[in-house]
Amino acid sequence: MVSSVKMDETKLVKSWDKKHLLGIRELSKDEIDIILDQARAFKEVLTRPVPKVPTLRGKTIASLFFESSTRTKLSFSLAAKRLSADSISLSSSSSSILKGESLIDTARNIRAMNVDIIIIRHSSSGVPYILSKVVDCSIVNAGDGTHEHPTQALLDIFTIKEHKDNIENLKVSIIGDIAHSRVARSNIWGLTKLGAKVTVCGPATLIPPKIEQMGVKVVYDIDEALEEADVVNVLRIQLERQQEGLFPSLREYTRFFGINKERLRKAKPGLLIMHPGPVNRGVELSQEVADMKKSNNMPYSVILDQVTNGIAVRMSVLYLVSICKSENGR
Amino acid sequence: MKDRKILLKKGHVVSFLSKIDKKRDILISNGEITDISENMKIKEDYEVIDVSGKFVIPALFDIHTHLRTPGREDKETFLSGAKAALKGGFTRICCMPNTDPPIDNAGLIRFIIEQSKKDDIVDILPIGAITKKREGKELAEMYDMKLSGAVGFSDDGFPVMNSGVMRRALEYAGMLGLPIITHSEDMGLSKGGHMNEGYISTILGIKGIPKEAEASMISRDIELSKMTGGHLHIAHVSCKESVDLVREAKKEGVNVTCETCPHYFSLTDEAVLGFNTNAKVNPPLRNKEDVEAIIEGLCDGTIDVIASDHAPHAIQEKEMEFDKAPFGMIGLELSLSLTITKLVKPGILNWGKLIQLMSVNPAKVVNQPVYDISKGSQANLVVVDIKEWISNKESFYSLSYNTPFLNKSLLGVVDYVFSKGRLLLNNGEITAE
Amino acid sequence: MEKKAKIILDKEEIDKFIKRIAHQIIEKNSNVETLAIVGIRLRGAPLAERIVGYIKEFTGKEILLGNLDITLYRDDLTTIVEQPIIHKTEIDFDISRKNIVLVDDVLYTGRTIRCAMDALIDFGRPQKIQLAVLVDRGHREFPIRPDYVGKNLPTSCQEVVQVRLKETDGKDEVVLKEMKVE
Numbered sequence: 020m021v022s023s024v025k026m027d028e029t030k031l032v033k034s035w036d037k038k039h040l041l042g043i044r045e046l047s048k049d050e051i052d053i054i055l056d057q058a059r060a061f062k063e064v065l066t067r068p069v070p071k072v073p074t075l076r077g078k079t080i081a082s083l084f085f086e087s088s089t090r091t092k093l094s095f096s097l098a099a100k101r102l103s104a105d106s107i108s109l110s111s112s113s114s115s116i117l118k119g120e121s122l123i124d125t126a127r128n129i130r131a132m133n134v135d136i137i138i139i140r141h142s143s144s145g146v147p148y149i150l151s152k153v154v155d156c157s158i159v160n161a162g163d164g165t166h167e168h169p170t171q172a173l174l175d176i177f178t179i180k181e182h183k184d185n186i187e188n189l190k191v192s193i194i195g196d197i198a199h200s201r202v203a204r205s206n207i208w209g210l211t212k213l214g215a216k217v218t219v220c221g222p223a224t225l226i227p228p229k230i231e232q233m234g235v236k237v238v239y240d241i242d243e244a245l246e247e248a249d250v251v252n253v254l255r256i257q258l259e260r261q262q263e264g265l266f267p268s269l270r271e272y273t274r275f276f277g278i279n280k281e282r283l284r285k286a287k288p289g290l291l292i293m294h295p296g297p298v299n300r301g302v303e304l305s306q307e308v309a310d311m312k313k314s315n316n317m318p319y320s321v322i323l324d325q326v327t328n329g330i331a332v333r334m335s336v337l338y339l340v341s342i343c344k345s346e347n348g349r
Numbered sequence: 350m351k352d353r354k355i356l357l358k359k360g361h362v363v364s365f366l367s368k369i370d371k372k373r374d375i376l377i378s379n380g381e382i383t384d385i386s387e388n389m390k391i392k393e394d395y396e397v398i399d400v401s402g403k404f405v406i407p408a409l410f411d412i413h414t415h416l417r418t419p420g421r422e423d424k425e426t427f428l429s430g431a432k433a434a435l436k437g438g439f440t441r442i443c444c445m446p447n448t449d450p451p452i453d454n455a456g457l458i459r460f461i462i463e464q465s466k467k468d469d470i471v472d473i474l475p476i477g478a479i480t481k482k483r484e485g486k487e488l489a490e491m492y493d494m495k496l497s498g499a500v501g502f503s504d505d506g507f508p509v510m511n512s513g514v515m516r517r518a519l520e521y522a523g524m525l526g527l528p529i530i531t532h533s534e535d536m537g538l539s540k541g542g543h544m545n546e547g548y549i550s551t552i553l554g555i556k557g558i559p560k561e562a563e564a565s566m567i568s569r570d571i572e573l574s575k576m577t578g579g580h581l582h583i584a585h586v587s588c589k590e591s592v593d594l595v596r597e598a599k600k601e602g603v604n605v606t607c608e609t610c611p612h613y614f615s616l617t618d619e620a621v622l623g624f625n626t627n628a629k630v631n632p633p634l635r636n637k638e639d640v641e642a643i644i645e646g647l648c649d650g651t652i653d654v655i656a657s658d659h660a661p662h663a664i665q666e667k668e669m670e671f672d673k674a675p676f677g678m679i680g681l682e683l684s685l686s687l688t689i690t691k692l693v694k695p696g697i698l699n700w701g702k703l704i705q706l707m708s709v710n711p712a713k714v715v716n717q718p719v720y721d722i723s724k725g726s727q728a729n730l731v732v733v734d735i736k737e738w739i740s741n742k743e744s745f746y747s748l749s750y751n752t753p754f755l756n757k758s759l760l761g762v763v764d765y766v767f768s769k770g771r772l773l774l775n776n777g778e779i780t781a782e
Numbered sequence: 783m784e785k786k787a788k789i790i791l792d793k794e795e796i797d798k799f800i801k802r803i804a805h806q807i808i809e810k811n812s813n814v815e816t817l818a819i820v821g822i823r824l825r826g827a828p829l830a831e832r833i834v835g836y837i838k839e840f841t842g843k844e845i846l847l848g849n850l851d852i853t854l855y856r857d858d859l860t861t862i863v864e865q866p867i868i869h870k871t872e873i874d875f876d877i878s879r880k881n882i883v884l885v886d887d888v889l890y891t892g893r894t895i896r897c898a899m900d901a902l903i904d905f906g907r908p909q910k911i912q913l914a915v916l917v918d919r920g921h922r923e924f925p926i927r928p929d930y931v932g933k934n935l936p937t938s939c940q941e942v943v944q945v946r947l948k949e950t951d952g953k954d955e956v957v958l959k960e961m962k963v964e
Contacts, residue, residue: 044552060851060870063871063872064854064871067871067904072904074854074855143670143671143672144553144554145553145624145670145671148623149626149668149669153668164555166555167554227550228546228548228550228557229547232548233552
């Protein structure tokens, strides 16, 4: 086929056949690279005087957030707007879910409004998968229960790549409540696929069973986790976990697993400190550490870079699932 | 009744008690087996059914089903459940008391028995609740329920968490000579869990139920059975640890029996990948080593019974968030096929063993007569064709179709069923009404 | 599908045309201070770089250079069969009040140029936009006309013009291929 635009000149994303972004587990290394490469181009768009392109004009994107969110929801919404898509959003407090409508019915109804992409955040693991089987539009997982949060992992890896030359053999430590963290799971899949060496660290009660089979090392000593690391990704600790009896007190958690300046003394120079937000300042990260700026041979925080990069990464994801022609793409 | 003589020609007859395992013709005259021999002469008044290449075995008995009545007649009724049973080769089934209201008194036991007699397809033998409202607190009126027809007691769906209550239940039911059927689950360990705890639950981000939740309760109940002498029957054994405990207890002579279900020797927790709610069942699907241990337990006699744990659910309940979907899968129309496909065909079990596990032992657990194929006995038998079929939702008599075996190719179709002398399933069609 | 490829322009001819375009740009734009050359990715970019090089050689003046990727502005993204890779756009200067010369390898329907103009305008308000192409093969679908042309090449719609450049393809040449349309 001879396209009206000069097709012969355009390099093609041949290996992209994903109609949905459900999780990092099902992506190949090449697919992760494609998303990140394209995100770089979108990051440039965001620096333009008019930081907006007409790429998804005429596409409709519905955001269904059945769980509270600040960053992810705004980030996706901005990504959709920067691509000129029409976006609508629904949150659980205002939806018919409260009237007893099932999730699947809600999704089917939204699809009936000719929506092209559904972005979904839900407190139950697997909801994006279940939706992808009952509606025929693209589904993008914005965080499902304790399962996956693929765009967070992609933006984390994107941010790491901006600061470190190579992901391969990079030592990344993920610290905190691994058991209940979708961010941890998605990061583990993504980082290990790209060849990083991942260590997880937290109280034994917050490390899920058989996690070593995901290809990670488990340590319970925070100093050990920090010493060797090139990157630490610190997770938010939730107070509910203490009430569930998973650790004795926040005080004890902070004392043994919180990261402060003192603990970073033995860390590698140039250690990247990351956090998916929202940060419990003074709990998992001390105030000083959360705000450490880049300076010679010191660890530094890139928490705000993560937020900025989130938009570019999500633009990349929305772009790629939109242009996917594969019907069976999963 | 008019004189009716049916000749089953050239079937492979297997019966455990009378130790037949040969190609034989069977003559059934007015419901009674009047002759079993080779190459019987066909007489003019015989209805001849050619069953060559097929197996003729005693009618099966499923001691663990959920018929959802009263309360959820949209999922199953006595009639639909009975038809499903018949199609699956069962002429006797026990139904569990976790209905709404729960079967915890003699009135409800009589209700079930009367309904079952009215439909008159299969015998439905009720299991009464151990405790009032299945709350695990006060013993239900077991004596009264026994007199009305209850054949055992269970709070299935829930364990009896209080060890003191469990002790009294075993003592009391022991006095009545009826089994206590346990749902073994330590709720402290299983709380919030929706699948087997392990690698798969970790990567799916679903809270797991450890095997220890099952094994620790079995361990307690074995001790209590030892103490009281009451008959302990452990329902749906799913893991290696449980099989090991029962094996040891049996060696010690404890009054314990147990059952497993076809899904525990057919599937592992990998069936849950993709958040398949049809593979959500309690106890959950375990690992490969557990499947192997279950099969070993079936072979060496540790496990006495294969029961279906037939648990119908409405589609809208299963098409749901994984953690909100109910536990359970249907099994009446799949049990026999799965046992043939996974165990008999690969040569792990022979037909005699299958009959023990699905007909003889189930009857013994609930003190019912054992069916046999022998001259002079009433015809209670099933003709099975080992052909391939694809299970799909249209193929089920059950009102529900929640099963991970949907659209799977299986072996074994029940063509004919004789129950108490009557031909109720004729060439795959239900003739009773 | 491919029948035969005919070489239309060789290395020397390509260089000759680029030089000529550079001369013409200098001639037509007396104030080179406000001039900026923007290449359209993929092959407009090296062409633009070469033009800037020659302008420097001829006038001694450093001209602003940028690259534009127009993928995100395409009007056929969702209908085309294959999925294009987005390349980086590099325009590190303010284009407002600049005199921009867009550079591309082949001018055909004009759709790429429309996309490029849309994209460019999102970077600011240029004084003027001109267009330079190495090959104009005709068959315009939009009211677009080039200001500087290396070679006018009459073609049929069944033909494909392929510009190959050292920077992107290893060598300089322009070939004409015939496609069998089924």
